[in-house]
Amino acid sequence: MKEIQQHMQAFLERMVGEGRERGVQLAAYYEGELVVDAWAGIADNRSGRAVDASTLFPVFSTTKGIASTVLHLAVERLGIDYDMRISELWPEFGANGKADATIRHALSHTTGIPHMPEAAGPAEVLDWSRMRDEVAKLVPQWTPGTRMEYHAITFGWIIGEIARRLDGRSFARMLKEDICDPLGIGGELYVGIPEEADARVAFLEEPEFDPAMFPATGLQPIPAWICPLSDWMNRPEARRACVPASNGIMTAKGIAKHYASLLPDGADGIRLLPQSRVRLATELQDLLHQEPQFRALGYQLGSPGSIMGGRATVFGHGGYGGSVGFADPDQRLAVGFVNNLYSGASAGFDSIRELKKELGLRMN
Numbered sequence: 001m002k003e004i005q006q007h008m009q010a011f012l013e014r015m016v017g018e019g020r021e022r023g024v025q026l027a028a029y030y031e032g033e034l035v036v037d038a039w040a041g042i043a044d045n046r047s048g049r050a051v052d053a054s055t056l057f058p059v060f061s062t063t064k065g066i067a068s069t070v071l072h073l074a075v076e077r078l079g080i081d082y083d084m085r086i087s088e089l090w091p092e093f094g095a096n097g098k099a100d101a102t103i104r105h106a107l108s109h110t111t112g113i114p115h116m117p118e119a120a121g122p123a124e125v126l127d128w129s130r131m132r133d134e135v136a137k138l139v140p141q142w143t144p145g146t147r148m149e150y151h152a153i154t155f156g157w158i159i160g161e162i163a164r165r166l167d168g169r170s171f172a173r174m175l176k177e178d179i180c181d182p183l184g185i186g187g188e189l190y191v192g193i194p195e196e197a198d199a200r201v202a203f204l205e206e207p208e209f210d211p212a213m214f215p216a217t218g219l220q221p222i223p224a225w226i227c228p229l230s231d232w233m234n235r236p237e238a239r240r241a242c243v244p245a246s247n248g249i250m251t252a253k254g255i256a257k258h259y260a261s262l263l264p265d266g267a268d269g270i271r272l273l274p275q276s277r278v279r280l281a282t283e284l285q286d287l288l289h290q291e292p293q294f295r296a297l298g299y300q301l302g303s304p305g306s307i308m309g310g311r312a313t314v315f316g317h318g319g320y321g322g323s324v325g326f327a328d329p330d331q332r333l334a335v336g337f338v339n340n341l342y343s344g345a346s347a348g349f350d351s352i353r354e355l356k357k358e359l360g361l362r363m364n
Helices: 002-017 062-078 091-097 103-107 128-137 154-167 171-183 195-200 229-233 236-240 252-260 275-281 348-359
Strands: 023-030 033-044 057-060 189-191 248-250 315-318 324-328 333-339
Touching: 002 023, 002 033, 002 348, 023 252, 023 348, 033 252, 057 062, 057 229, 057 333, 062 103, 062 154, 062 171, 062 189, 062 248, 062 252, 062 275, 062 315, 062 324, 091 128, 103 154, 128 154, 154 171, 171 189, 171 252, 189 252, 195 236, 229 236, 248 252, 252 324, 252 333, 333 348
Parallel strands: none
Antiparallel strands: 023 033, 023 333, 057 248, 189 248, 315 324, 324 333
C-alpha cells in the first residue's frame, strides 16, 4: 500500500501544479486500514502557509453526513423510532402545521422548511438558541413528509436540536465524545472550532462566484447575505458557530475515518454503529411522485454521475466547493477529500477515480 500513498501524493501535487487546486487533502481507508493520507499545496495564499496533515478545511454540507451520524448514535443508544414526532421531544417545533413532522422527515429533507427564517442575519446565525427558536416557528411550504427538498442550512438546527433533546448534551459535545474521542480524531472534526484551532484553518478562494446563484428576495434556503459562502467561512465568528448543516471544519482523514467506522471492517478495528443500524440509516428515502433524489436518512446515496459512485449502496455527503466524504460497503472503502479553491476545475472527481484505479476498484 506504500506505493498507493506515494502515487496519490504525486497526483495531488500535480493537481496543485496545474492550478486545479490551491490546497488539498485526500484520505482513504481500505479494508479497515488507512492506506492514503496525502496533502499538497497552499492552505492560505495570503501568507503562503502550506497544507500539512493538521490543516483544517471548511467543508459546508459535507458536515451533514457527520451530523446525521451523531443523531443515529443517539437513536441507536436510546432505541428511538425514526417515525417519532419531533414535537414529542421539542414541542415548539410542532407550531404552524409541523406537529406530525418526524425524525425521518428531518433526516430526509421532507419537513417542509428548507428556507431560512426571515429574522435570521449574520448575528442570529451565531446564536444556537435564537436560531433553534426561529426555525421552530417556520411555516412549512408543504405538509411534512409529502415533498423532498434540500434543507441547505435549516437541516443543522433541526437535526442538532433533535439530538440534543434526545441526549441532553450539546451537539458539539456529542460530536467530540461519541465520534472524535472513540476514533482518536480529536482536533480533526469540528462544528464550531475553538479559538486555538483557528490558525490551522485553510483560507477559502472562490474566483468564479456568481451572485445570481443566490437571489436576494423570496424564500431563501441560502440567503444572499451569507454569500459568497467562502467569504462567510473565512470569518472567525462564522468558524466558531455551531451550524451542523454547513459549517463543519475538518481534515480529510477525520472525515474518512468517520465513514470507515460505519463499515463492517471499522476504522482500525473500531465500529461506531452496528451494521443493523447502518442499514436502516442508509435505506433509500424516496417519494414516488418525485424524481429520485438518492437520499437516505441524512446521507446522500451513490447515483449516476456521483463523485461517490453510481451504486445506491454507497453513502456519504458532499459539500459546496468540492469536499466530500463517503463509505462504499461493497468495496470496503471510505474516503475524505477537502480543498480550498472553489472552481469548476476542481480535481475531486479525478482524485477519487485515480484512487480507485490504484486500488483496483470500480468507479461505479
